Amino acid sequence: MLPDLERKLLRILYNFSSKRRRMPEMGELERMTGRGKNDVISGLNMLEQEQYICWPDKPYLHSIVVLEGWERGKPVRLWY
Secondary structure (H helix, E strand, C coil): CHHHHHHHHHHHHHHHHHHEEEECCCCHHHHHCCCCCCHHHHHHHHHCCCCCCCCCCCCCCHCCCEEECCCCCCCCCCCC
């Protein structure tokens, strides 16, 4: 189970990539999470370590690729 910040970051990254067809900028992530740059970067590093995202070009957020959009081990509810 992911901590709150990492789960929120994963959902933001997934939604941005699918709906806006781009990755958010650092300022957008800070505003949406309510956390500072250091917290956001450590959360992204944790997501990469857990293999939810791939971040090959570290300083640039546009290089992030979402590998899994949901938390593992948690059932996904589909609403019709």
